[in-house]
Amino acid sequence: MKIAVLGTGTVGRTIATKLVELGHDVTMGSRTADNENAREWVAAAGGGAAQGTFADAASGAELVFNCTGGGVAVDALRAAGAANLAGKVVVDVSNPLDFSHGMPPTLTVCNTDSVGEQLQREFPDARIVKTLNTVNQAVMTDPASVPGNHTLFISGNDAEAKKTVEGILGAFGWPQYAILDLGDITAARGQEMYLPLWLRLMGTLGRPDFNIAVVHAGQN
Amino acid sequence: MKIAVLGTGTVGRTIATKLVELGHDVTMGSRTADNENAREWVAAAGGGAAQGTFADAASGAELVFNCTGGGVAVDALRAAGAANLAGKVVVDVSNPLDFSHGMPPTLTVCNTDSVGEQLQREFPDARIVKTLNTVNQAVMTDPASVPGNHTLFISGNDAEAKKTVEGILGAFGWPQYAILDLGDITAARGQEMYLPLWLRLMGTLGRPDFNIAVVHAGQN
Numbered sequence: 001m002k003i004a005v006l007g008t009g010t011v012g013r014t015i016a017t018k019l020v021e022l023g024h025d026v027t028m029g030s031r032t033a034d035n036e037n038a039r040e041w042v043a044a045a046g047g048g049a050a051q052g053t054f055a056d057a058a059s060g061a062e063l064v065f066n067c068t069g070g071g072v073a074v075d076a077l078r079a080a081g082a083a084n085l086a087g088k089v090v091v092d093v094s095n096p097l098d099f100s101h102g103m104p105p106t107l108t109v110c111n112t113d114s115v116g117e118q119l120q121r122e123f124p125d126a127r128i129v130k131t132l133n134t135v136n137q138a139v140m141t142d143p144a145s146v147p148g149n150h151t152l153f154i155s156g157n158d159a160e161a162k163k164t165v166e167g168i169l170g171a172f173g174w175p176q177y178a179i180l181d182l183g184d185i186t187a188a189r190g191q192e193m194y195l196p197l198w199l200r201l202m203g204t205l206g207r208p209d210f211n212i213a214v215v216h217a218g219q220n
Numbered sequence: 221m222k223i224a225v226l227g228t229g230t231v232g233r234t235i236a237t238k239l240v241e242l243g244h245d246v247t248m249g250s251r252t253a254d255n256e257n258a259r260e261w262v263a264a265a266g267g268g269a270a271q272g273t274f275a276d277a278a279s280g281a282e283l284v285f286n287c288t289g290g291g292v293a294v295d296a297l298r299a300a301g302a303a304n305l306a307g308k309v310v311v312d313v314s315n316p317l318d319f320s321h322g323m324p325p326t327l328t329v330c331n332t333d334s335v336g337e338q339l340q341r342e343f344p345d346a347r348i349v350k351t352l353n354t355v356n357q358a359v360m361t362d363p364a365s366v367p368g369n370h371t372l373f374i375s376g377n378d379a380e381a382k383k384t385v386e387g388i389l390g391a392f393g394w395p396q397y398a399i400l401d402l403g404d405i406t407a408a409r410g411q412e413m414y415l416p417l418w419l420r421l422m423g424t425l426g427r428p429d430f431n432i433a434v435v436h437a438g439q440n
Contacts, residue, residue, distance in 0.1 A: 190417030197410030210436035
């Protein structure tokens, strides 16, 4: 599949690399066509990897990963162009972390809204799916690095779009039973507001490669 | 131990009942001395159970459970009286849920602050310990109702106070290994901001008797 990965940070590069390994044609998008992180990534990833502007990446893609920061995601997708997103599945991996006031980071949006909801409102013809934002990038593409059962949340207004994304998550290594569909995109609020707890857990455990498992009676 | 349970809702009554079963002398506190919920609870709980105002309950107590709503917790503890809380362990079980704008509830405080931090600032001589707010009241006092390993978070500035509370949690049925100390009271932000995800999980699973387990490599 032709996939755009918007964002050249660690999350974007990790996901883009995994997608290339899985045989997809991936264009990494950034504000400029010659972004240095993206150039290094293309050189390392080899065949199937390309780079361009946000619009370059989105225009040729069948599916888009938003791996930009949550605080700039709306702007990045505006640069990608609403027409280039229309009808497409947009996987929103972002978290609205604001490090500008020191540690711990606060959220640029929460409580009554979320990045996932902002994107769906701003781009009503895109099919926003929120997932992967509750785990470290190493766990995103290698869920078996965390042993046993653990849970990945997914939300979005479009059932078919979520099914498509669940297929990709399956290729990343997430078993079907680990993926918990929380319903429509308003669930993104809960997925994003989990981040302060996640950050505290990372500090307490001294490691980012952990996850949570939802546990109740009657499971297998 | 002489324990005050502030709040006469389901959480307060569930915790107070468990504490009486464990042999503690429990006074349930409310705004008025003759609260009807508290009177019913006293009649049902039998020996070791009493009721009174917030101040009545706190003044005679060695340890205090705050089971009032997070949005009114500061006011409730002011009514209890700073002098009646000074030096005492105050277990803050509250969540700042605001149902006044419809469903899902929002939080009255989050992102840059939390109820746990508000209480510690307002009552600097009290030893605030945040815990239990991430599970339904049935799970609070019967953790084995959720099978397998699952995690309870605790935070607070006073290590001795946390140890005291861990003893009570142990008597409630929480194994030592299930209790994860997140550090000082600023962790309450993460514990409380988990609630929107918890509420969404309750809706998705169709049940409140679940919990999350923190999972990583190297655990037993």
